[in-house]
Amino acid sequence: MPRRENISMSVIRRLPRYYRFLTHLKDKGVTRISSTELSVKLGLTASQIRQDLNCFGGFGQQGYGYIVDQLCDEIGNILGLSSRYKTILIGAGNLGRAIASHMQFEDEGFDLIGIFDSSPSKTGTRINGHIVIDTTELENFCEKEKPVMAILCIPREGVQSIIERLYGMGVRNFWNFSHYDISMRYEDTVVENVHLNDSLMTLCYRISNPNDK
Amino acid sequence: MPRRENISMSVIRRLPRYYRFLTHLKDKGVTRISSTELSVKLGLTASQIRQDLNCFGGFGQQGYGYIVDQLCDEIGNILGLSSRYKTILIGAGNLGRAIASHMQFEDEGFDLIGIFDSSPSKTGTRINGHIVIDTTELENFCEKEKPVMAILCIPREGVQSIIERLYGMGVRNFWNFSHYDISMRYEDTVVENVHLNDSLMTLCYRISNPNDK
DNA sequence: TAGATTGTTAATCGATTAACAATC
DNA sequence: TAGATTGTTAATCGATTAACAATC
Incomplete structure (x- = not known):
């Protein structure tokens, strides 16, 4: 779980997009997604998505992918959406x-x-x-x-x-x-x-x- | 006058800012500006500004700088603001x-x-x-x-x-x-x-x- | 176990910065 | 001419992509 300091703006600007898309998947009832599937939908590379997420922690499971619900919540937390x-x-x-x-x-x-x-x-x-x-x-x-x-x-x-x-x-x-x-x-x-x-x-x-x- | 093809989005996204600031200078009656002065005002490097502008042509004069009026018009043209x-x-x-x-x-x-x-x-x-x-x-x-x-x-x-x-x-x-x-x-x-x-x-x-x- | 997919390191690519020769 | 500042090439830095070992 590296949680690097000094996340670059390039990464930060992609977070809301991930969050938005994952929320959408969640609403559609999708439970699991791989970085490759995500990359196709978002027009990014799977590598980039994994790199981005791993700035904050290892949210996936090898051999399986990411649990949509969980990843969505994690990104929401990272974004600090529950702050007031x-x-x-x-x-x-x-x-x-x-x-x-x-x-x-x-x-x-x-x-x-x-x-x-x-x-x-x-x-x-x-x-x-x-x-x-x-x-x-x-x-x-x-x-x-x-x-x-x-x-x-x-x-x-x-x-x-x-x-x-x-x-x-x-x-x-x-x-x-x-x-x-x-x-x-x-x-x-x-x-x-x-x-x-x-x-x-x-x-x-x-x-x-x-x-x- | 190189007029490179395939200008990067990074450059394109800075053009409106240049245009906006130069229009402002023009309105204030400033006639001449150097890349260094511009860089201070815009929080960029002089190098970057010269690089950006030289994607489209050599608009400056060595030893003098840029004529605000002229540069402003040039960027307006590049942006295509007179299109309908x-x-x-x-x-x-x-x-x-x-x-x-x-x-x-x-x-x-x-x-x-x-x-x-x-x-x-x-x-x-x-x-x-x-x-x-x-x-x-x-x-x-x-x-x-x-x-x-x-x-x-x-x-x-x-x-x-x-x-x-x-x-x-x-x-x-x-x-x-x-x-x-x-x-x-x-x-x-x-x-x-x-x-x-x-x-x-x-x-x-x-x-x-x-x-x- | 075999297959899949992650996390992570290494390689590549592009963008920014530095340097300086050209020249007004 | 001397001083200043551009245009442009070369060096550096950062971000993206590729590769693969770790592991579920």
């Missing part, structure tokens, strides 16, 4: 509202406890059971509720100052949908960027340049 | 509506020409100037309008059958927000997945396992 991280969302525009209503945060370790916006046209409105709070209330709210993670769905211009305020209130983890690249000038922060425009541009490139992969 | 790709969106739920209203498709080569949903509660409603069309009309619409790209904002279960219908109507490019991994059984397709749940799980992992990068 108090989460706030900043920005109740189209995107913020969609994220708030669309995501099942609870299944992935996060509890959405507040939604903020600075526009009077948004504050007071209700999104999925949450009343949108004025951003001026941020400090009061954080002091009382101690959120540890913030989802940023605000325009580029507002990001830097919001981050500084949140960092000051102890928030260290950010799921960032803004066009702004949060630079790593802060210690101990975890930032996951979702740059939808970048994703779309990549797609544009790939359509426009069909020779490349 | 007729695009439809399937699924007018929270996420689909947000994507339709939030993204500036026109700036990135795409023209949104239709939004579809199969629920009678959604069809007929208006999103950002588009009336939501019943999915049963998909074939009629495609025959007339010939879209080349589809944005998928529907639940997992519906994806496979929609893709088959769209593929049959000549759609080859997909921006996929569903939990479903579109497998590459189709030729000549370009698929860009945006798995928000995967992204969130990765974040959960990184918060739960602070030792790793």
Whole structure:
């Protein structure tokens, strides 16, 4: 059971995919799967899958394969999905509202406890059971509720100052949908960027340049 | 001017970031930048930036650096942002509506020409100037309008059958927000997945396992 | 036991970084 | 010309793949 330190991002980014697929298999009633079968379904090599899993432990049985249920639970544990991280969302525009209503945060370790916006046209409105709070209330709210993670769905211009305020209130983890690249000038922060425009541009490139992969 | 074939995905995924940052510099009135300055701002190495750019041509001037305006335009061209790709969106739920209203498709080569949903509660409603069309009309619409790209904002279960219908109507490019991994059984397709749940799980992992990068 | 499939080490491949000659 | 910075080749590093011994 090696449990290596410093797992690479390449491996980490594949974990949710494994988890998602194994959950699906479990729901279908499949009990056992080999790395070779998995590799075919996921378009990876069996070698890679075994390497990835063995970063965390020996979950398989030689000559048999992996027990779907068990492996699924193990990966869920590795991902830390049963944690509870108090989460706030900043920005109740189209995107913020969609994220708030669309995501099942609870299944992935996060509890959405507040939604903020600075526009009077948004504050007071209700999104999925949450009343949108004025951003001026941020400090009061954080002091009382101690959120540890913030989802940023605000325009580029507002990001830097919001981050500084949140960092000051102890928030260290950010799921960032803004066009702004949060630079790593802060210690101990975890930032996951979702740059939808970048994703779309990549797609544009790939359509426009069909020779490349 | 080498213009290598088969640019790697690693390089392609950095292009939008370069473009975004250079646009920002341009707006700020910066005219000239060196790979070293860029590397500091973007948290990359100067070497990597020069390598990346030289996949497409020698855009710099020795002893001087890069002209921001010019480099920005070049990358825009490489990305193909001035193309016009007729695009439809399937699924007018929270996420689909947000994507339709939030993204500036026109700036990135795409023209949104239709939004579809199969629920009678959604069809007929208006999103950002588009009336939501019943999915049963998909074939009629495609025959007339010939879209080349589809944005998928529907639940997992519906994806496979929609893709088959769209593929049959000549759609080859997909921006996929569903939990479903579109497998590459189709030729000549370009698929860009945006798995928000995967992204969130990765974040959960990184918060739960602070030792790793 | 024989067959299958893992865990793990070694080999290969690709991407990043370093170095430097070319040149503006 | 001297200084600066690119374009490009060579060296390094990391990730993926192949191979196989361990073992269920």
